[in-house]
Amino acid sequence: MPNLTYINKLSNGDENFKKRLIDVIKFEFPTEKNIYQENIKLKNYQIAAENVHKIKHKISILSFKKGYKLASKHENNLKENNNNFEQEFEEVLKTITSFLSLI
Amino acid sequence: MNCIIIDDETTARVILNRICSEVDDLKVVAEFENAVEAIKYLYKHKVDLVLLDIHLPDFTGFEFIKTLKDPPKIILISSDKNFAIEAYEYDCIVDYLVKPILIPRFIKAVQKVKSILNKSDKEISQITEVVNDHENELYINIDRRLIKIDIRTIYFIEAKGDYIHLKTETSNYIVHSSLKKIEEKLPNNLFFKVHRSYIINVKKIVGIEDNTVLINKEIIPIGRSSRAELMNRLNLL
Numbered sequence: 001m002p003n004l005t006y007i008n009k010l011s012n013g014d015e016n017f018k019k020r021l022i023d024v025i026k027f028e029f030p031t032e033k034n035i036y037q038e039n040i041k042l043k044n045y046q047i048a049a050e051n052v053h054k055i056k057h058k059i060s061i062l063s064f065k066k067g068y069k070l071a072s073k074h075e076n077n078l079k080e081n082n083n084n085f086e087q088e089f090e091e092v093l094k095t096i097t098s099f100l101s102l103i
Numbered sequence: 104m105n106c107i108i109i110d111d112e113t114t115a116r117v118i119l120n121r122i123c124s125e126v127d128d129l130k131v132v133a134e135f136e137n138a139v140e141a142i143k144y145l146y147k148h149k150v151d152l153v154l155l156d157i158h159l160p161d162f163t164g165f166e167f168i169k170t171l172k173d174p175p176k177i178i179l180i181s182s183d184k185n186f187a188i189e190a191y192e193y194d195c196i197v198d199y200l201v202k203p204i205l206i207p208r209f210i211k212a213v214q215k216v217k218s219i220l221n222k223s224d225k226e227i228s229q230i231t232e233v234v235n236d237h238e239n240e241l242y243i244n245i246d247r248r249l250i251k252i253d254i255r256t257i258y259f260i261e262a263k264g265d266y267i268h269l270k271t272e273t274s275n276y277i278v279h280s281s282l283k284k285i286e287e288k289l290p291n292n293l294f295f296k297v298h299r300s301y302i303i304n305v306k307k308i309v310g311i312e313d314n315t316v317l318i319n320k321e322i323i324p325i326g327r328s329s330r331a332e333l334m335n336r337l338n339l340l
Contacts, residue, residue, distance in 0.1 A: 060203045
């Protein structure tokens with residue numbers, strides 16, 4: 001599950017920085033998710049792979065290891081126009097959305 | 104040491120700024136979300152280090168590096184390990200970090216950059232220093248060995264990234280230095296910078312045709328702004 005391990009380590013007790021970083025993630029993530037979903041809908045898999053690549057960074061910042069592994073597989077598949085992991089990745093996005101709404 | 108950050112993701116730039124603030128003697132002087140703006144900046148400003156994301160919207164990080172004539176030291180940053188091998192093809196790339204970046208790993212990379220920059224400064228000063236009073240002698244440092252060159256035997260010097268190629272009557276040398284440094288050590292009456300990448304020995308000119316000069320068997324380009332001055336120096340009939 002997503003957690004704040006990396007963010008806490010990076011913040012090292014600096015609550016202002018921690019809040020700023022979380023706010024930026026909360027701001028960027030929904031846009032990135034929407035762009036990805038739009039490209040999936042249009043079957044623009046190559047561009048969707050790039051979108052997943054960007055989202056992958058946020059997944060790693062949120063220390064969501066399982067989500068990161070799946071995102072990597074999904075990104076590689078999309079590069080080959082294969083959307084096999086689409087549904088599973090959608091679950092990852094939902095989990096992150098829900099996590100971000102709680103922090 | 105100053106640095107710039109190039110990453111299209113705000114989150115990544117915020118994190119990099121934070122990590123840079125943890126490193127002594129490292130100052131972020133600018134940050135960019137695309138390569139084009141960074142290129143414009145680097146055209147006007149000298150920086151020691153670029154923290155560069157490989158995945159950029161307009162260029163890849165590698166394409167960005169190729170646009171730079173004299174690239175600063177670069178730490179590549181990516182969420183993808185797959186580019187590490189390609190990174191080794193670029194001399195200016197000092198390290199390759201995979202996101203999310205950990206502070207100890209970042210500090211290690213910056214220390215690597217610092218040690219390379221310190222070493223380069225030392226080498227440049229050694230390389231181009233004329234170590235004695237003999238006006239026709241230049242000593243260059245190759246693999247920690249000082250080699251004496253008779254300046255009069257130099258055909259031309261070509262700039263290649265962080266190195267210069269010295270072509271002489273007897274040998275060719277690749278030296279870690281800049282054209283500007285060696286230009287300061289060469290006599291003006293004998294040597295002339297015909298192009299931003301070439302200094303020639305005017306005594307070795309075989310012929311001139313349009314915007315090129317033939318030296319030994321090699322054709323050297325003449326820069327537009329240098330042609331008139333070169334012609335002035337020749338004994339024209």
